[in-house]
Amino acid sequence: MKLKGSFKAPGDKSISHRIALFSLLGKGRMQVNNFSPCADCASSLKAVNLLGGEAHIFGDMLSVEGALGEIKDSRVDCGNSGTTMRLLMGLLAGRPGEFCLDGDESLRKRPMQRVADPLRQMGAELICEKGNAPVFIKGKELKACDHTLSVASAQLKSALLLAGLQARGVTTVREPAQSRDHTERLLTQCKAACNGKNGTWQVAQSELDLPERYWVPGDISSAAFLITAALINPDSRVMAEDVLLNPTRIGFLKVLLRMGADLKIEQQGNHPEPWGRVTAGYTPKLEACEIMAEEIPLMVDEVPILALAASQARGVTIFRQVGELRIKESDRISAICSQLSALGVDIRVKDDDLLVTGPAKLKPVAELDSFGDHRIAMTLAIACALAENQANIKKMESAAISYPGFQDALNGLMA
Ligand code: S3P
Numbered sequence: 107m108k109l110k111g112s113f114k115a116p117g118d119k120s121i122s123h124r125i126a127l128f129s130l131l132g133k134g135r136m137q138v139n140n141f142s143p144c145a146d147c148a149s150s151l152k153a154v155n156l157l158g159g160e161a162h163i164f165g166d167m168l169s170v171e172g173a174l175g176e177i178k179d180s181r182v183d184c185g186n187s188g189t190t191m192r193l194l195m196g197l198l199a200g201r202p203g204e205f206c207l208d209g210d211e212s213l214r215k216r217p218m219q220r221v222a223d224p225l226r227q228m229g230a231e232l233i234c235e236k237g238n239a240p241v242f243i244k245g246k247e248l249k250a251c252d253h254t255l256s257v258a259s260a261q262l263k264s265a266l267l268l269a270g271l272q273a274r275g276v277t278t279v280r281e282p283a284q285s286r287d288h289t290e291r292l293l294t295q296c297k298a299a300c301n302g303k304n305g306t307w308q309v310a311q312s313e314l315d316l317p318e319r320y321w322v323p324g325d326i327s328s329a330a331f332l333i334t335a336a337l338i339n340p341d342s343r344v345m346a347e348d349v350l351l352n353p354t355r356i357g358f359l360k361v362l363l364r365m366g367a368d369l370k371i372e373q374q375g376n377h378p379e380p381w382g383r384v385t386a387g388y389t390p391k392l393e394a395c396e397i398m399a400e401e402i403p404l405m406v407d408e409v410p411i412l413a414l415a416a417s418q419a420r421g422v423t424i425f426r427q428v429g430e431l432r433i434k435e436s437d438r439i440s441a442i443c444s445q446l447s448a449l450g451v452d453i454r455v456k457d458d459d460l461l462v463t464g465p466a467k468l469k470p471v472a473e474l475d476s477f478g479d480h481r482i483a484m485t486l487a488i489a490c491a492l493a494e495n496q497a498n499i500k501k502m503e504s505a506a507i508s509y510p511g512f513q514d515a516l517n518g519l520m521a
Contacts, residue, residue: 107491109336109519112345115329117142117166117322119508120260121350121379123189124292125170125320126150130159130197131271132172132296132314140322141168145507149185153194156180157205172316177201184209184239186435186507188216189261195221195241196265199230200248200272208240212435212478221265224253228269228277250275250310257430258283258403263307270309271298281305285403286354291379323350323381327407328509330358331484332519334411336386337367338418338492343387344519351380357404358412359384365392365419394421394464402428409460410442410485416462417451418492425460435507436479445474445482449489468493475500480507487516 122142127150129136141147143166151168154161157180159173177198184190184207191207195218198205208214219237226232228251231244250273255262258281267289270277284305293300296314300307329346336342351373363369368387375381394416397405402425405412409431416423431438439455446453448471452463470493476483478501486499505512 107339107494107520109332109339109342109344111519112347113332113515113519114347115324115326115349116140116144116509116511118325118350119144119146119327120189120286121288121292121322122147123150123187123193124264124288125322126154126161126168127190127193127197128292128296128314129154129161129170129316130157130173130177131268132316133174134172134316134318136170136172136316136318136320138168138170138320138322140166140324142322142325143510145185145510146187146189149183149187150190153182153184153190156182170316172314174313177203179203179205181206181208184213186210186212188213191218191239191241192221192261192265193268195232195243196225196268198243198245199225199228199232199269201245203245205243205245206240207243214239217433220256220259221262224251224266225269227251227253228273230269248273250277252278254280255282258285259430260285260287260289264289267293267300267307267309271312273311276308276310279307283400283403284354286352288352288379295378320378323379324348325508326350326355328512329384330408330411331488331512332515333384333386334415335488335491335516337362337369337389337392338415340388340390343385346384348381349384351382353380354404357401358408361395361397361401361405361412362415364395365415367392392419394419394423396424397426399427402426402430406430407481410438410481411488413442413446413453413460413462414485414489417446417453417464417466419464421464423462423464427458428460429458434479436477436482438479438482441475441477441479441482442485445486446489448474449493468495470495471497473498473500476502476504478504480504480509484509484512487513491516491520
């Protein structure tokens, strides 16, 4: 199956969430171009409006009004979105009022204790029975903390920084390994007192000054599926245009380069974040490699699609310490192992490492299961395109959680 041409992925999901949610702590009116149309960001927009903010979407343009001080007691349905829930936990912990954050079946299984515990140290009042949603919050006056994160998680780090913006004193958050830094960048762009380097971040009490205009670069995590598809399908060459190139998000591109991929990364701008073009061409001789534990947070959402790339590489690719993937929208380790095995890939788990041996010739199957997880669904769709196999992928519609136009974009490149 040959893929040719250029495409633009929708606006970055992580950045879009933050823009919408931060308006609750900001003042001013903001016009945002290329806001993500995905279902997860729709959950954040719904939350903002319920909580007293004002966010209106017109196509991919978002108009948002700062709602500082206007937060209303609410019960918020965060849908499938861990980012919405975890960032709101930090954001609401210091606002006067009573709130309940709930979500779908998948979100109700995901760990919230890791966010609730450090927030409680700051004086927050949160109840999440057995560490899961629904999360009940009673806003309190917060005091600053100095906290070392138990895991390298951008959602956890962001929750604490957002609470720190409302706390007395200077809050310090230390990361065990670097994770995506969109919160820190956006807080600085909103003129908050936020500084840091080498994985240590500090915030002090601040109101956010929303920039008048903001453009969201394309989502590199969505583009990853089509970039990888081009690398493993003969005669393919695709270009991802206007895509986010933030160094904390392109770990998977660096790994693919190590595997010998025909990839070109051209940075074309640095504002509001590094962005540019990625060109990917079919690479018949991908080589296996080892991916170290500290690299995983920089490519945490791309492990499923990279596992598929590894299945086409010569040798054993080892992903070290991927346990965090078990608590994403699904148990992604178990999902990717069962589904790629069904397709004939030699893939196994040893301790917390994932081992993929290639190259594998994928075999046709009648049905695959995404387990309702968007990133698994899209990985399986690319695997089926490679195998020229029309398998039924259960809950394929979950792709819309991050990439509503995925199937059309794939079809467009295959035409
Ligand atoms: C995200 C952080 C990551 C990632 C998720 C989005 C964010 O989660 O998997 O898709 O926008 O902060 P963790 O912080 O749990 O690693």
